[in-house]
Amino acid sequence: MSDSVPSPQEIADSLATRVFGQDLAIREIAVALSKKLAGLAAGNVLLIGPSGSGKTTAMRAVEWFLSSSPALAQRSTLVRVHANILAQEADQGAPGERLLHRLLARAEEQLGAACTVPALLDRVAHGIVFIDEVDKIRARIGSQAHVPGIRAQEALLTVMENERLPLTLPASSGGGRVFLDTRGILFVAAGAFEGLYDAVYDRVTVGQDRGSLQPVTVLDTEGVRERTDFSLREWMRSKDLFDYGLSPQFLSRFDGVVLLEDLDETDLLKIFLGSPDSGLESATKFLARFGVDLVLSPEAARLIARKAADQPRLGARALKEVFRRVIRDREFAPTEGAVDGALVIDEAEVREALARS
Ligand SMILES: Nc1ncnc2c1ncn2[C@@H]1O[C@H](COP(=O)(O)OP(=O)(O)OP(=O)(O)O)[C@@H](O)[C@H]1O
Ligand SMILES: [Mg+2]
Structure with a gap:
C-alpha cells in the first residue's frame, strides 16, 4: 500500500479475500473508497443482487478493510444501517439527522471524548454510510403507496449531497445548532430487489416492451431449438427501478448502479x-x-x-x-x-x- 492512499487495485485485492466473485461490484466499491480516502468526491454506489450473493458481505469486508490498519481507521468514520430502521425513524421525525448523529457517535468513539466539535463534524462530513436492504424503503409495493418507504427516501435525500444541512448537536457534543456540508459523505446502498428480475423479464417479453427480447434459434446436440437469453444487466433501465419504487431523485443520487452476479x-x-x-x-x-x-x-x-x-x-x-x-x-x-x-x-x-x- 502506498503511504497515503491505497489504490483501487489494492483495495479490491483486499476485499477479494472475503468476497468471492462479484468483481464488478468490488471494483466499483474500491474506486469509490480510494477516491474517498484521497479526500476527493466519490460517487455513491447502489448494489443490486440476489439474496445471498454477497452484498452485506461486501459491506462487512469494507469495514474489516478500514479497521485492518490504524492509519485507515483513523481516516474514516463508517456506519452501517438497515433501511428499515431509517423507515422507523422517519415515522418518529428527523430521520436524516439521526443518521448524522450515528456518524457523530461513531466519530466520538474513534477520536475520544476530548476531541473538539469541529474535528468531530469534519469526520461526519466525510463519513461513509452503508444502507443495507435499501429495497425495503420502496415507495410503492405493487400499486399501494408505502409511506414509511417514501419518508425514508425523502430523509435520505436531505442528507445526500446537501451543501448546508442544519444539524442539532446532541448534548454530549456540546449542543447547539450547526450547518453541515454533506457532499463529502459516501453512501453505499444495497438490496436484493426481489421481483425486479421477473418484472424486467416481463416488460421485455410480454409487457410494455414486448418483443424487445427475441428468442434466438440455436443448433446443438438436441437439434434446432429456440432459446431466450435474458440478463438483468443487459435489460434493466432506470425506469424499472422507478417502477420498483425508488424515486427518480433518490436514484439520481447514485452514480454507479452495480448488479451482482448469481453465484455459480x-x-x-x-x-x-x-x-x-x-x-x-x-x-x-x-x-x-x-x-x-x-x-x-x-x-x-x-x-x-x-x-x-x-x-x-x-x-x-x-x-x-x-x-x-x-x-x-x-x-x-x-x-x-x-x-x-x-x-x-x-x-x-x-x-x-x-x-x-
Ligand atoms: N460473494 C460472496 N463471497 C463470500 N461469501 C459470500 C458471498 N456471497 C454470500 N456469501 C456468504 O453467504 C452468506 C450470505 O451472504 P450475504 O449476507 O452477503 O448476502 P446478501 O447478498 O446480503 O443477501 P440478502 O439480500 O439476503 O441480504 C454470508 O454469510 C457469506 O458468508
Ligand atoms: Mg444482506
Missing part, C-alpha cells in the same frame, strides 16, 4: 473453502477443540457446492444449509470416527448424509 458452483466452492464465516470454518474450529482435524476430500467439497448451486434462491446461504446436514452428526460426536486425530469426510459420506436428511 465454482464461486460457491471458493466461498465454502475460503470464506472466514463459512460453515466449514466453524466446524473445523469446533472439532479442533476436541483434538480432531476435519478433512474434506475435494470431491466431497465439490458435491456440497453443487448441491448448494441447485438452490439458487438462497445464494451462498444454501452452503450452510447443505453442509449442516452433512456435519450435524459429526459435530455431535466429534471424536467418533476420527483416525489418528483426523476425521475424513468423503464424497460417499456427503451423498449418504444428504440422502438421509
